[in-house]
Amino acid sequence: MLTLMIFLPLLGFLVNGIFGKFLPKAISGWLGTAAVLGSFVIALMSFMDLTGDTTIPERIYTKLFTFLHVGNFHVDFAFQFDRLSAVMTLIITGIGTLIHLYSIAYMHDDEGFYKFFAYLNLFIFNMLVLVLGSNYLMLFFGWEGVGLCSYLLIGFWYKNADYGKAARKAFVMNRIGDLGLLLGLFLIYDTYGSFEYQEVFRSVFAGSVESNAVNTAIALLLFIGAMGKSAQIPLYTWLPDAMAGPTPVSALIHAATMVTAGIYLVIRSEAIYALSPLAREVVMWIGLATSLMAALIGLKQNDIKKVLAYSTVSQLGLMFIALGCGAYTAALFHVITHAFFKALLFLGSGSVIHGMHHEQDIRHMGGLRKKMPITYLTFLIGTLAITGFPFLSGFFSKDEILVSAFAHNKLVFGLALISAGITGFYMFRMFFVTFHGTYRNTHHSFDKVHESPWLMTLPLLVLAVLSVIGGVVNLPHYLGEGISGILHHTLNYDGGGKFSPILIYPEHAPEIEHTTEWLLLGMAVSVFVIAFLYTRNKYVVQGAVPEADSAQTGMGKVLANKFYVDEAYDTAFVSSLEAAGEVVGNYVDDKAVKGLVDGVGSGSNGISRLLSIIQNGNIEYYLVYMVIGVALLLAFNLF
Amino acid sequence: MLQNLPIPFLVLSFLTILSALYVVTSKNPVHSVLALIFTFFTISAHYVLLNAQFLAVVNLIVYAGAIMVLFLFVLMLLNLSKESEPVKSNWWGIAAAISAGSLLLIITAAFQVSGEAVAKNPVEGIGLVKALGKVLFTRFVVPFELTGILFLAAMVGAVLLGKREKAVDALISKEESNG
Amino acid sequence: MSILSVFNQLEISHYIYLSTVLFSIGLFGVLFRRNAIILLMCIELMLNAVNLLFTAFSSYMGDADGQIFVFFIMVVAAAEAAVGLAILVLVYRNTRKTDVSFLDQLKG
Numbered sequence: 010m011l012t013l014m015i016f017l018p019l020l021g022f023l024v025n026g027i028f029g030k031f032l033p034k035a036i037s038g039w040l041g042t043a044a045v046l047g048s049f050v051i052a053l054m055s056f057m058d059l060t061g062d063t064t065i066p067e068r069i070y071t072k073l074f075t076f077l078h079v080g081n082f083h084v085d086f087a088f089q090f091d092r093l094s095a096v097m098t099l100i101i102t103g104i105g106t107l108i109h110l111y112s113i114a115y116m117h118d119d120e121g122f123y124k125f126f127a128y129l130n131l132f133i134f135n136m137l138v139l140v141l142g143s144n145y146l147m148l149f150f151g152w153e154g155v156g157l158c159s160y161l162l163i164g165f166w167y168k169n170a171d172y173g174k175a176a177r178k179a180f181v182m183n184r185i186g187d188l189g190l191l192l193g194l195f196l197i198y199d200t201y202g203s204f205e206y207q208e209v210f211r212s213v214f215a216g217s218v219e220s221n222a223v224n225t226a227i228a229l230l231l232f233i234g235a236m237g238k239s240a241q242i243p244l245y246t247w248l249p250d251a252m253a254g255p256t257p258v259s260a261l262i263h264a265a266t267m268v269t270a271g272i273y274l275v276i277r278s279e280a281i282y283a284l285s286p287l288a289r290e291v292v293m294w295i296g297l298a299t300s301l302m303a304a305l306i307g308l309k310q311n312d313i314k315k316v317l318a319y320s321t322v323s324q325l326g327l328m329f330i331a332l333g334c335g336a337y338t339a340a341l342f343h344v345i346t347h348a349f350f351k352a353l354l355f356l357g358s359g360s361v362i363h364g365m366h367h368e369q370d371i372r373h374m375g376g377l378r379k380k381m382p383i384t385y386l387t388f389l390i391g392t393l394a395i396t397g398f399p400f401l402s403g404f405f406s407k408d409e410i411l412v413s414a415f416a417h418n419k420l421v422f423g424l425a426l427i428s429a430g431i432t433g434f435y436m437f438r439m440f441f442v443t444f445h446g447t448y449r450n451t452h453h454s455f456d457k458v459h460e461s462p463w464l465m466t467l468p469l470l471v472l473a474v475l476s477v478i479g480g481v482v483n484l485p486h487y488l489g490e491g492i493s494g495i496l497h498h499t500l501n502y503d504g505g506g507k508f509s510p511i512l513i514y515p516e517h518a519p520e521i522e523h524t525t526e527w528l529l530l531g532m533a534v535s536v537f538v539i540a541f542l543y544t545r546n547k548y549v550v551q552g553a554v555p556e557a558d559s560a561q562t563g564m565g566k567v568l569a570n571k572f573y574v575d576e577a578y579d580t581a582f583v584s585s586l587e588a589a590g591e592v593v594g595n596y597v598d599d600k601a602v603k604g605l606v607d608g609v610g611s612g613s614n615g616i617s618r619l620l621s622i623i624q625n626g627n628i629e630y631y632l633v634y635m636v637i638g639v640a641l642l643l644a645f646n647l648f
Numbered sequence: 649m650l651q652n653l654p655i656p657f658l659v660l661s662f663l664t665i666l667s668a669l670y671v672v673t674s675k676n677p678v679h680s681v682l683a684l685i686f687t688f689f690t691i692s693a694h695y696v697l698l699n700a701q702f703l704a705v706v707n708l709i710v711y712a713g714a715i716m717v718l719f720l721f722v723l724m725l726l727n728l729s730k731e732s733e734p735v736k737s738n739w740w741g742i743a744a745a746i747s748a749g750s751l752l753l754i755i756t757a758a759f760q761v762s763g764e765a766v767a768k769n770p771v772e773g774i775g776l777v778k779a780l781g782k783v784l785f786t787r788f789v790v791p792f793e794l795t796g797i798l799f800l801a802a803m804v805g806a807v808l809l810g811k812r813e814k815a816v817d818a819l820i821s822k823e824e825s826n827g
Numbered sequence: 828m829s830i831l832s833v834f835n836q837l838e839i840s841h842y843i844y845l846s847t848v849l850f851s852i853g854l855f856g857v858l859f860r861r862n863a864i865i866l867l868m869c870i871e872l873m874l875n876a877v878n879l880l881f882t883a884f885s886s887y888m889g890d891a892d893g894q895i896f897v898f899f900i901m902v903v904a905a906a907e908a909a910v911g912l913a914i915l916v917l918v919y920r921n922t923r924k925t926d927v928s929f930l931d932q933l934k935g
Binding site for chain 3: 653654657661664665668669671672677680681684687688691694695698699700702703706707710711714715718719722723725726728740741743744745747748749751752755756759768769770771774775779780783784787788791795798799801802803805806807809810812817823824
């Protein structure tokens with residue numbers, strides 16, 4: 010069943026890839042959707058098996074074949090379905106199904122329709138391999154696979170050269186992170202002698218390493234990989250550019266699933282991170298810096314998808330803050346809720362773009378709530394969730410992160426709170442400018458703006474519901490013992506001591522007094538309220554519109570230009586590499602290598618010319634040569 | 649060392665080497681042929697000394713009597729009696745001498761190194777026709793028959809090669825009339 | 828003195844030296860002379876030197892095989908001389924020369 014769940018999307022990829030050209034659009038679209046839906050159903054059933062039956066061990070393990078076996082080196086192509094990977098799988102396949110459904114309508118007049126679904130299915134397959142692998146090598150396999158699919162899908166509209174550049178940028182930055190990941194993997198194998206999660210973590214827990222420096226090194230290297238995949242500083246600039254891909258791609262890959270692979274990696278390697286406080290600190294501070302920086306940049310962005318992209322980077326930063334504070338449950342909780350509302354927001358923005366006939370600048374929108382009510386409503390719910398409206402899913406998950414940050418380091422808490430506040434500002438700014446006020450588009454008449462078809466609005470509604478009730482996954486304990494902390498229990502579940510839980514070093518709730526907790530809660534809510542009121546005042550009551558690009562000044566200009574980071578990278582890395590390439594191409598290759606190769610040719614030519622003098626056709630010379638040859642032979646034989 | 653050797657051997661060897669040298673160095677081809685015939689005679693004398701009477705006679709009949717006569721015929725045919733071969737440059741002579749000399753040296757050295765362990769086992773009458781004939785027609789009968797075929801091939805080949813072709817002749821006579 | 832008594836005074840080494848000297852003289856002639864006929868004659872000289880050696884060994888070892896081999900060498904020499912001279916005549920007919928150094932068309 011596990012194998013079927015994983016390979017169903019691969020089957021969809023193959024069918025759509027090979028035969029898609031000949032199938033009618035409806036069939037290839039629904040086929041792709043059905044493949045993922047099938048995986049979701051199997052995942053659900055397996056999850057209920059896993060948690061319902063106490064006789065089943067902590068994981069369902071399937072080995073397909075021996076991947077590599079060279080001397081002492083042995084790796085299996087094997088999958089394991091345990092509680093952590095089950096949660097991830099449900100999200101991937103569940104939200105994946107909704108997005109596939111959405112894409113049938115969104116991409117319906119694209120000529121590469123079947124290709125899109127093939128790539129989407131391939132992506133789901135690789136993501137499943139990533140989270141369901143039972144060893145680090147399978148994780149890497151999936152890691153690279155999703156990187157490939159990201160490239161394919163970002164550059165989906167390949168006829169545009171800029172989109173291709175964005176795709177390459179994503180791939181290259183990912184690769185840089187992958188170097189760190191690979192080094193970490195090598196170090197893991199070298200230290201613990203295996204790639205299998207069970208064996209590695211058992212060794213880690215048994216404390217088989219003398220110095221902890223190795224663990225720190227491994228943790229940091231793995232985090233470098235996570236930096237690349239989950240868009241943290243300094244490897245985050247690819248994510249906003251990745252918005253060049255179709256909106257369903259942005260929703261699935263760059264919001265809900267692929268970018269969370271880094272978080273998954275860290276949670277999975279909790280045993281290693283638990284032994285290395287230094288690595289955790291690094292994770293936390295980088296997460297914090299990323300969160301703040303991205304939030305600030307988001308304040309001045311005017312493309313509806315770019316705002317959401319920077320929002321994603323910022324929220325990922327929050328998740329890494331949680332990981333750094335040792336709050337793995339909070340991080341996973343936020344992954345889940347973020348998947349719900351971010352996918353919702355992206356799909357909503359896709360709906361807006363679709364209704365506005367591919368207009369993406371919010372300054373050319375306005376007053377859309379009358380023409381697109383369902384989109385408006387669901388987008389509102391998404392915005393409220395992300396900014397932390399009380400009792401929605403985002404509220405609970407964000408609050409948990411803030412609480413654990415507070416318990417760890419007050420300064421981090423303060424800055425994280427500020428970041429959360431800025432979230433409110435830019436989200437509501439975008440919301441009000443897009444949906445309220447007067448319609449400002451000059452190319453496209455207001456009458457032509459329309460609501461999207463049901464295939465697009467249905468996923469929006471489902472995700473909206475999930476965004477509202479999603480908090481139930483891990484309610485805080487002050488709301489009641491019976492229903493609280495389900496996720497926490499799941500991750501720490503050890504079957505009554507029969508097996509080791511996902512989190513090998515058990516997680517303890519932060520030791521904070523109840524009153525302090527209520528105080529923190531209040532601070533989060535008040536920040537939300539302030540942001541809401543301010544933006545409402547500015548953009549609805551006063552009707553302000555974000556200014557044109559040329560009119561930006563001072564700090565606003567810096568933010569609008571994304572702190573000039575891309576330009577800095579270009580000068581520091583890209584230009585020097587290109588110059589080096591030029592030198593090597595023109596000098597080393599043209600002169601040295603070519604000279605060497607030609608030299609060999611002309612050298613042998615010269616030698617042969619020399620030797621051919623001997624062959625002058627004259628019998629007498631030949632006779633002398635013969636005699637000398639015989640004499641030499643005899644002489645050699647003699648002595 | 650040379651004193652102990654029997655006179656016949658010394659004289660014969662001297663004559664052989666002398667006439668061989670004359671064969672090689674003579675300017676007149678006819679002189680060379682005659683010197684070679686004399687060399688064959690001396691070698692036959694050596695054979696007699698070595699108790700190989702049959703071979704001595706056969707050597708004379710075949711080599712001196714048939715092959716050398718053949719050479720003479722060709723010489724006469726080509727009218728080379730007054731040959732004035734262009735003198736080769738000296739260094740070529742030196743090169744040839746060195747090559748031949750080195751081979752001589754090496755073979756001599758080889759013999760020195762290997763030592764002389766040949767058991768003397770003189771057999772009365774081993775060179776007579778009767779003894780040789782016995783061995784030839786029993787142990788070596790197949791090679792003997794094969795030499796018959798070899799002669800056939802050589803005869804056919806020689807005759808065929810010697811045939812005059814009318815076209816070639818016309819060409820050559822035209823060349824001669826021009827140049 | 829009887830023929831057989833030669834053995835008491837001569838070693839095989841003397842015949843080996845004699846044969847080698849004759850062979851080298853013949854070799855020198857092959858390398859030095861340009862006239863094709865003289866060339867062939869010097870080859871005959873070399874062959875004869877070898878014959879002498881074979882006969883000497885045959886006598887000293889009491890084995891008739893050596894002399895039988897001489898017999899065969901003579902056969903081959905005769906055939907070779909005949910064919911070689913035929914070729915020579917043919918070359919003369921075409922080039923009006925017997926100089927070996929003019930036969931260099933197989934240049935490398």
